[in-house]
Amino acid sequence: xxxxxxxxxxxxxxxxxxxxxxxxxxxxxxxxxxxxxxxxxxxxxxxxxxxxxxxxxxxxxxxxxxxxxxxxxxxxxxxxxxxxxxxxxxxxxxxxxxxxxxxxxxxxxxxxxxxxxxxxxxxxxxxxxxxxxxxxxxxxxxxxxxxxxxxxxxxxxxxxxxxxxxxxxxxxxxxxxxxxxxxxxxxxxxxxxxxxxxxxxxxxxxxxxxxxxxxxxxxxxxxxxxxxxxxxxxxxxxxxxxxxxxxxxxxxxxxxxxxxxxxxxxxxxxxxxxxxxxxxxxxxxxxxxxxxxxxxxxxxxxxxxxxxxxxxxxxxxxxxxxxxxxxxxxxxxxxxxxxxxxxxxxxxxxxxxxxxxxxxxxxxxxxxxxxxxxxxxxxxxxxxxxxxxxxxxxx
Ligand SMILES: Cc1cc2nc3c(=O)[nH]c(=O)nc-3n(C[C@H](O)[C@H](O)[C@H](O)COP(=O)(O)OP(=O)(O)OC[C@H]3O[C@@H](n4cnc5c(N)ncnc54)[C@H](O)[C@@H]3O)c2cc1C
Numbered sequence: 001x002x003x004x005x006x007x008x009x010x011x012x013x014x015x016x017x018x019x020x021x022x023x024x025x026x027x028x029x030x031x032x033x034x035x036x037x038x039x040x041x042x043x044x045x046x047x048x049x050x051x052x053x054x055x056x057x058x059x060x061x062x063x064x065x066x067x068x069x070x071x072x073x074x075x076x077x078x079x080x081x082x083x084x085x086x087x088x089x090x091x092x093x094x095x096x097x098x099x100x101x102x103x104x105x106x107x108x109x110x111x112x113x114x115x116x117x118x119x120x121x122x123x124x125x126x127x128x129x130x131x132x133x134x135x136x137x138x139x140x141x142x143x144x145x146x147x148x149x150x151x152x153x154x155x156x157x158x159x160x161x162x163x164x165x166x167x168x169x170x171x172x173x174x175x176x177x178x179x180x181x182x183x184x185x186x187x188x189x190x191x192x193x194x195x196x197x198x199x200x201x202x203x204x205x206x207x208x209x210x211x212x213x214x215x216x217x218x219x220x221x222x223x224x225x226x227x228x229x230x231x232x233x234x235x236x237x238x239x240x241x242x243x244x245x246x247x248x249x250x251x252x253x254x255x256x257x258x259x260x261x262x263x264x265x266x267x268x269x270x271x272x273x274x275x276x277x278x279x280x281x282x283x284x285x286x287x288x289x290x291x292x293x294x295x296x297x298x299x300x301x302x303x304x305x306x307x308x309x310x311x312x313x314x315x316x317x318x319x320x321x322x323x324x325x326x327x328x329x330x331x332x333x334x335x336x337x338x339x340x341x342x343x344x345x346x347x348x349x350x351x352x353x354x355x356x357x358x359x360x361x362x363x364x365x366x367x368x369x370x371x372x373x374x375x376x377x378x379x380x381x382x383x384x385x386x387x388x389x390x391x392x393x394x395x
Pocket of ligand 1 (some may be wrong): 116364365
């Protein structure tokens, strides 16, 4: 494995060699993938160098210092954070060759088709159905909350291929062409006034069996790889100390503190300091977890970062709104009704969007269940439907 110093040297050489294309997204990121500097914890030949996840911060820091603006989370958050590691573990060589590089460059946007109207936390119980027809599957059902489905080329589809076995054993996982006949994407507007996510209706959609990831009936195991990676991705990037939203709180405090009366100032000083410390603890914990992670699949420990970051984000954004006083209640007039996440540019928009943090990628209650059972070894949640065939579960 490369040391951080060697990696820094290698990245600096890469920057020098590619100076002419530093602001060309597809060309630069293609070259970055070929050099193994895209997802450094992936093996050589697949966009990485067999390093650990934490070392990506070394590379990204040097790219950023040289003016490279592209960020994985803005370009293709689900494809890079979840699709690529799932393909790495379960995809055929042909699928890896076809998709990994294009996912990283952002030429292919991916989405995650797991949640259904009746099943979110209990996603293993989903009723959408794939029926085999020769070398193909015919899929019918409805997905919901599908982030970025409206701009996606491919989706990670979890669906039921056998209803006569217990719910976790009858699922299969496919790569779905989002432009295939029978795939219909409809917008879902959020309280920010934007529709970055969607309902997806699947009507007699045909998928070739070669697009299945993992064994037939083993889709739950593949889905766990996606979900574990989602939790790590949602734990936050490798931002430097005191940057990002916490910097906004600190600068707002510096701007407003003199206008506060003496008692308020003491209370706010404590609150700002406590939030800064909490943010730093989460940042360091996530950095340590990433430094320990090599390869495509993080363990259940990833839920620590997801739980802590999501709860923290809500508290931090609440403090930013409150410290503005009455002004904090103002929101941009009207609703943009766009299909992007423009609202993240404003304080009120970030506050509204932060309410979703403890739901997306698994709710905080589910994170606590995972940590209790799989990390701390405490007694499990009550489950009465895991041993009977899915078709016999009372509903
Ligand atoms: C912004 C956003 C983006 C999303 N993007 C996607 C996406 O791209 N693809 C996708 O497939 N899904 C996506 N989702 C869906 C998300 O994964 C689900 O909303 C989430 O898993 C919760 O499921 P649910 O909404 O059906 O709530 P439910 O599962 O019905 O939960 C309702 C409440 O019950 C609690 N609860 C449920 N079960 C338990 C239990 N066993 N123990 C304790 N409490 C429990 C929950 O914590 C919650 O408070 C997104 C959601 C949001 C908010």
